[in-house]
Amino acid sequence: MEQSTNSGNRALPSWPGDDSHLIPFDVYTNDQVHSLELERFFYNKHWCYVGLEAEVPNPGDFKRTSIGERSVIMVKDKSGQICVVENICAHRGMRFCRERSGNTTSFTCPYHQWNYSLQGDLRGVPMRKGVTSADGVVQGGMPPEFDVADHGLNRLTVACRGGVVFASFDSSVEPLDQFLGPEIVPWFDRLFNGRTLHLLGYNRQRIPGNWKLMQENIKDPYHPGLLHTWFVTFGLWRADNKSMLRMDRHGRHAAMISTRGNAGVGGDVAKVQSFKRGMELHDERIIDIVPEAWWGEPSVVMTTVFPSVIFQQQVNSVSTRQIIPCGSGNFDFVWTHFGFDDDSEEMTERRLRQANLFGPAGYVSADDGEVIEFSQQSFDSKPAGTSLALLGGTDVGDTEHMVTETLIRGMYRYWRTVMDAAP
Amino acid sequence: MVSHMTALSPTEWFAMMQLYAEYDAVVDAAHWERWVQLFTDDCIYRVQPRENFDRGLPLATLSLEGKGMLLDRVFGIRETLFHDPYYQRHVTGPPLVTKVTAEAIELSVNYSVFRTKLSQPTTVFNVGRTIDVVVNTANGLRFSRREFIYDSELIPNSMIYPI
Numbered sequence: 062m063e064q065s066t067n068s069g070n071r072a073l074p075s076w077p078g079d080d081s082h083l084i085p086f087d088v089y090t091n092d093q094v095h096s097l098e099l100e101r102f103f104y105n106k107h108w109c110y111v112g113l114e115a116e117v118p119n120p121g122d123f124k125r126t127s128i129g130e131r132s133v134i135m136v137k138d139k140s141g142q143i144c145v146v147e148n149i150c151a152h153r154g155m156r157f158c159r160e161r162s163g164n165t166t167s168f169t170c171p172y173h174q175w176n177y178s179l180q181g182d183l184r185g186v187p188m189r190k191g192v193t194s195a196d197g198v199v200q201g202g203m204p205p206e207f208d209v210a211d212h213g214l215n216r217l218t219v220a221c222r223g224g225v226v227f228a229s230f231d232s233s234v235e236p237l238d239q240f241l242g243p244e245i246v247p248w249f250d251r252l253f254n255g256r257t258l259h260l261l262g263y264n265r266q267r268i269p270g271n272w273k274l275m276q277e278n279i280k281d282p283y284h285p286g287l288l289h290t291w292f293v294t295f296g297l298w299r300a301d302n303k304s305m306l307r308m309d310r311h312g313r314h315a316a317m318i319s320t321r322g323n324a325g326v327g328g329d330v331a332k333v334q335s336f337k338r339g340m341e342l343h344d345e346r347i348i349d350i351v352p353e354a355w356w357g358e359p360s361v362v363m364t365t366v367f368p369s370v371i372f373q374q375q376v377n378s379v380s381t382r383q384i385i386p387c388g389s390g391n392f393d394f395v396w397t398h399f400g401f402d403d404d405s406e407e408m409t410e411r412r413l414r415q416a417n418l419f420g421p422a423g424y425v426s427a428d429d430g431e432v433i434e435f436s437q438q439s440f441d442s443k444p445a446g447t448s449l450a451l452l453g454g455t456d457v458g459d460t461e462h463m464v465t466e467t468l469i470r471g472m473y474r475y476w477r478t479v480m481d482a483a484p
Numbered sequence: 485m486v487s488h489m490t491a492l493s494p495t496e497w498f499a500m501m502q503l504y505a506e507y508d509a510v511v512d513a514a515h516w517e518r519w520v521q522l523f524t525d526d527c528i529y530r531v532q533p534r535e536n537f538d539r540g541l542p543l544a545t546l547s548l549e550g551k552g553m554l555l556d557r558v559f560g561i562r563e564t565l566f567h568d569p570y571y572q573r574h575v576t577g578p579p580l581v582t583k584v585t586a587e588a589i590e591l592s593v594n595y596s597v598f599r600t601k602l603s604q605p606t607t608v609f610n611v612g613r614t615i616d617v618v619v620n621t622a623n624g625l626r627f628s629r630r631e632f633i634y635d636s637e638l639i640p641n642s643m644i645y646p647i
Contacts, residue, residue, distance in 0.1 A: 125515045262536035262543025266637040290564035340563070343552030348553070393638060398543045413542055414549075421639035422531065428566040430641045435568070 062211035073097075073480055074372050080455045081473035082466070083447045086440040089271035094480070095389035098273075101479050102368040103386070108227035108240050109369035110383050111135045113397060115224060115258040121164040121179065121466040126395075127385045128228065128369065133217065134158050134168070134225055138179040145228035147215035151455070162185060168214070181214030195438055223253025225381070233338075241366065242309030244459075248364050252374055254355060257301030257402040261413060264396040266421035270433035272368070272384050272392035275471075278429050279365045279382075280468035282306065282317050283452055288432065289425040291418065295348055297321060297376065297425075298361060304463040312457050312471025313367035319351075319463065321360040321376070343449060347414050348374045367472065375425075377408070378415040394430070396420050491584035500579065500589065500618060503526035503625045511646060516558040519646060523627050524619060525551050531647060534612060537633045545557040545643060547632075557646060565602045567644040572609060574647070579612040580614075588628065595632070596647050599640070610636045610647055 073094060074087035101219055103109060109128040112135050116124050123136035125148060132148035148158045150170035157170035176185035181327040186209065191202025205287070217228040220237035225236055238246055246474070268275070280283070285298040292298035304319040350445065353359070356374075364372040371382040385393040396419065400412050419426045439446065450473075453465025457474055460467060493501070502521065510518040512558055521530065533542040548554050561567075576595045583590040592613055599609035612634035619628045 161538075260541060262539075262541035263533060264543065264545055265533065266641060269643050288566060291560065294564065340559070343555045344550055346549070347553065347556065375606075406492050409542075413544075413547060416543060417547060420545055421641070422643040424560050424564060427642040427644055431567050434641055474620075 064324070073316050076477065077447065078139055080475060081095075081457070081470045082450045082455045084469075084473055085445040086448065086449060087444045089273065089437060089440040090444055090477075091203055091281075092389055095271075095386070097480060098368075099129045099386065099481075104131070105231045106230075106234055107368060108229050108234060108237055109368070110381065111226050111453055113224055113258050113260065113381065113399060114143065114221060114226060115260045115399065115427075116162070116397075117143065118163065122162070123158075123165060123179075124162045125158050125160065126383070127393075129231065129386060131230070132156050132158070136165075136179050137139065143219055143221055144180050144220050146177075147217065147230075149215065150175055151183060151212040151214060152158075152186075159191050181216045183212045186212075187378055207342070214256050218481040221257055222252060224258045225249075225253050241314060242311070244307050245314045245316060245364065245366070248307070248318070249366075249372065250360055251355065251357065251362065252364075254380060259400045259402050259404060259409075259444070260414075261398040261409070264398075264420035264428075266386070266392055266394050266396055266430060268430045268433055268463070269391050270430075270437035271297070271389055272386040273476075274433040274436060275371070275384050275392065275394060275429075276286040276367060276472060277469050278433065279317070279363050280315050280370045280472055281466060281469075282319075282463035283466060284432075286463075288428055291424040295342075296350070297380055300463055302463075304461070306460045306463065306465065306468055308457075308459065308468060311475045312468075313475040315365050315468040315471065316430065316467070317361070317363045319361040319462070320357045320358050347417055348376075349411055349414070351408070351411060353377070367475070373419070375418065376415060377411050378419055380416075380419065387479045392447050394421075492581065492589070499625050500591075504576055504579065504626075505591065507627075508576055512571070512573050514645065516646075519552055520554045520558065521622065521623075523551060523554060523630070524621060527551060527554070527627060528631070529627075529646070531553060531610075531643065532631060532633055534633050534635050535637075545639065546625075546646070554646075559561045561644050565644055567642060568601055570602070570644075572645060572647065573598045573600070573606075587619060589617050591618065595647075607640065608636075609640060610634050610643070612636065 074085040077083045111125050111126050120137050123134050125134050125220045132149050133145050135145050138144050148156050149185055150157045152175045153169055155172050174187050178184055189203045191199040193199050217230055218232050220227045222237055254286055285292050288298045302319050302322055306317055310313040361374050362374045369384050374379045380396050380398045383395040387393055398416055400409050412441040418424045450469040452467040453467050457467055457471040507522055529548040530544045531590050532544040536543050548557060556611050574597050578595050579591040581591045592615055594613050595613040597609045600606040612632055615631040617629035618625050
């Protein structure tokens with residue numbers, strides 16, 4: 062065990078000093094750290110993303126997903142309310158829901174046919190009152206004190222905002238708007254402003270890296286203009302674009318807000334060519350950008366909500382990106398692309414074309430997964446190492462530019478506070 | 485099925501099998517210029533999760549319309565996308581011909597793609613079936629549509645090269 066400078070938890074890696082700009086590799090590989098992260102970030106005191114209301118439009122519609130490493134089901138009940146229940150039968154603990162989505166009137170665990178309402182209330186227990194034999198003797202059955210009310214599915218606390226569904230295993234979690242904070246709520250509401258969302262589909266990838274690396278990737282405005290040649294070449298994300306970084310008071314959530322240069326105004330594709338430096342697209346429809354009224358000024362807003370989700374607006378492409386950890390060394394990254402009910406056919410096509418930029422094959426996303434994998438390889442092989450997030454200094458705070466790693470430092474300052482707290 | 489089969493002459497069948505064999509050979513050899521040439525100018529090339537296809541959701545992992553977008557993908561993987569080097573190897577089953585008209589052959593194949601990264605064991609990268617339309621052109625048979633509908637639930641990190 063390494064000597065720890067943290068007071069509360071001996072499993073925690075040793076941080077050099079009190080700041081958060083030197084990050085021990087161990088935070089990405091240590092299984093004890095990972096278990097504690099699941100408890101403290103995914104299962105307690107935080108809201109986690111489970112999906113969009115548009116995924117369960119009708120009563121009985123359900124979708125299976127995960128919070129952290131626990132399986133949950135989002136379902137619309139008969140009254141139209143969205144419930145989230147844990148996918149564990151109260152009897153023998155079976156993960157009973159195997160379909161990814163569908164429509165049902167109730168949930169039944171196939172093992173012993175325990176039956177639950179859509180809200181998770183136990184309704185049916187076969188042979189509960191025993192079985193009467195041929196000579197009239199009642200055999201077996203549950204004890205008389207058995208009460209179905211005590212054996213429902215674990216029901217989570219749910220919050221819906223703008224068509225996005227969050228849930229928490231922690232019934233004492235603070236209200237969602239407080240969790241997001243007044244700094245982040247306006248950026249969330251800008252994208253999810255009450256319009257009905259229109260589901261376009263999913264992309265799923267498994268990235269062999271620690272889940273936090275994806276939060277860091279979208280809290281890192283340093284790399285997009287460097288790693289993602291496509292962004293630079295076509296002016297979508299440049300260090301000299303008008304930008305600002307905002308975070309909640311804890312430093313856990315953040316928004317990277319950027320406005321494309323002249324090329325973005327009026328969807329003027331012709332002007333984009335000036336950024337290509339000799340590189341020409343054969344088909345410019347993929348960057349046929351048309352500003353939408355709800356954008357206001359920014360053309361890009363990437364919002365990280367810790368720990369489980371990223372909300373993407375990259376010009377006309379909008380999506381949620383869910384982070385589902387899978388041990389300390391892997392996570393599943395689930396992209397849900399959507400549009401809005403009032404989109405024209407042309408706008409839907411535009412969103413779908415621009416989706417080529419994102420996802421596991423995307424021009425500006427495929428390489429994010431690659432760099433995360435290669436970072437994790439180093440963390441695995443050299444646990445005593447540290448990584449550096451020093452761009453812009455060592456402090457944590459909002460900026461009016463992108464030339465800083467302050468959001469990563471903010472996240473780890475928060476991480477240290479939560480992880481270091483006494484159990 | 486038999487009536488469809490009889491609609492193709494042995495010469496046509498041979499040409500079609502050659503097209504499929506060449507397709508696999510050029511993507512496995514990363515001959516991307518030739519890959520583009522195997523399509524018509526107004527082609528559709530898509531790689532889509534089966535989940536989306538089955539539910540009628542339009543999103544694809546890759547969705548390219550026309551040769552221009554294919555050429556841009558070639559440019560993208562060569563000049564703009566940083567990625568781990570890897571080989572891919574296609575194994576494609578026999579075509580199931582579903583429709584033959586004077587203009588086009590509609591057919592489908594099962595496929596698997598293996599990925600080999602340097603210094604690592606070979607793994608199954610992507611499996612599924614295709615929905616293809618092959619047309620006769622002045623240059624021979626070409627794909628006017630290739631849709632790879634993949635069963636694979638998770639892309640193992642990233643998909644760089646066209647499959």
